Amino acid sequence: MSELRRDPIAGRWVIVSTDTPIKPEEYEHEEQHGWRPGACPFCYGNESLTPAEIVAVRDNHTPPNSPGWQVRVVPNKFPALQIEGDLERRPVGLYDMSNAIGAHEVIIETPYHHKDLSDLLDQEVTNILHMYRQRSLDLEKDRRFKYVMIFKNYGPSAGASLEHPHTQIIALPMVPKSVKEEIIGAQHYFEYRERCIFCDMIRQEMDEKERIVLENKNFIAFCPFVSRFPFEIWIMPKKHTSFFCETPFEAVPDLAVMLKGIIAKVRKVFGNPEYNFILHTSPINNPDSTNMDSYHWHLEFMPKLTRVAGFEWGTGFYLVPTPPESSAKLLREVTV
């Protein structure tokens, strides 16, 4: 089992592979980096190459782990965290550690190896988003888990090791540092103003208009005033909603259209850029739910156009070579 270790200075957790450590010669050099070789385990007919499926959207009468699915969820074959066991949190001198308990699943978005989200039908993307919701709600039942993180790495530089379109879902036994910071920051604002900072952000964006990329009935997409990356885009529900899973069923198609829309626009501008997106939502199994009024779920989309270097690592400062106002204007005007 891997170990979770906690840095007592910044409160950062890391997952250390103590049972199957990678040897120096196994680290790929940048130049040689590409897709993992061999048959794609996420394509039709190769279902036996993944661990047994957890759930799938499939044609009637097709058995599990066979073709006939549209969206398929499997455990990650190389999980960062394991589902079995106890946390056993314990000190190691001035440090803390525990067993790396959690869940790590893969949502295979489509049987098509070469279609990214923006190439799929609205209904297909809607199904994927419903699957995000379904898996989150299921993982939430395990009281050991305090946070469910849904994210996508698209392209090798964005951290994907398989080309076939997929999203990852991780359930963690603690609220991660970055999420905690965001929640505390939003709470401070709420205590001071008695308003949700994200709702205020939406109001400001809708007033100023210049950073908006797309808007529909239920959602807004904009390049945040304090973007960390050029062409970073946030999608936010217009109505205050703390948990992603609380998104009303009938609003999900609007989210699908918007997610497809921003990816299509970014691809129109940059060809086929690599990207990450991360769904930021409220912690689960949290007896202290003071964040319900102050936290507002959203999706952060970050195309991989620049490299993070020593300055960013050292400071947490980011250099943004294109102002979000210019990025948003360009993305707003590009037709797809």
Added chain:
Amino acid sequence: MSELRRDPIAGRWVIVSTDTPIKPEEYEHEEQHGWRPGACPFCYGNESLTPAEIVAVRDNHTPPNSPGWQVRVVPNKFPALQIEGDLERRPVGLYDMSNAIGAHEVIIETPYHHKDLSDLLDQEVTNILHMYRQRSLDLEKDRRFKYVMIFKNYGPSAGASLEHPHTQIIALPMVPKSVKEEIIGAQHYFEYRERCIFCDMIRQEMDEKERIVLENKNFIAFCPFVSRFPFEIWIMPKKHTSFFCETPFEAVPDLAVMLKGIIAKVRKVFGNPEYNFILHTSPINNPDSTNMDSYHWHLEFMPKLTRVAGFEWGTGFYLVPTPPESSAKLLREVTV
């Protein structure tokens, strides 16, 4: 002039290039990324290709901006921050912004285009480190600056745009988020234990021995128990020292030997890996110097072996595929 913008949620600052924004077509795709083309501005004979030098270690009677130097400091030709002007901090709706005031200099470490630090003589590296100290002390005189950050990007994936070995130095008008976190974390520990957490870390490493890479009279190098990256190494002065610039003159050669040593060892294991290192020191021009007892300067060295993906961006969690204990053992045993 560029803008500094502050995110009210996490308190993160970003530098936005509002005056010379980069256009979409100027972002290099990963595949095409290489060195900036043309003559190397950091080589002998090309001194006119850089802004006028600030200071240099040079042979007697050689004029500034001509060959004959061993270490040369110049303003960054494409600075992230500008030295002239006022901060003019102001609100923009719920956000904060100010002018991007600061300094951004380049320390050209050697006239040799292809020699990295571990190829230089001990005395040459000692001169570079003295130059770090000299420039820090000079920038500290400007009361607008609250933090001086020294860092090196080695290799294109690590964020370097020029191949010729160089270090960067940035003076910032505020203490950056990551530094502030580290200082507050160390203060909390100090309040509770009345001891410096870094001193305790050194004690634990020297007791347990398994994560030590190198040790000499004044410094220790180890793979931290909570490494974020595989083969991450921290160099720390054994004697409690809050500011890098307080390092006694006679201890600097020991630091040079250790820095050369860890780079040589990492290169022996990985060929010529790209890397970043960052000097973590105390904030300057700070009337509240409570961190003098609790903060301990150190250098964090991070070879670029893995890619940061959605999971790390979303959580601040890191996946470390090789335990620091294995990395340290390997590095300790490799002979250079």
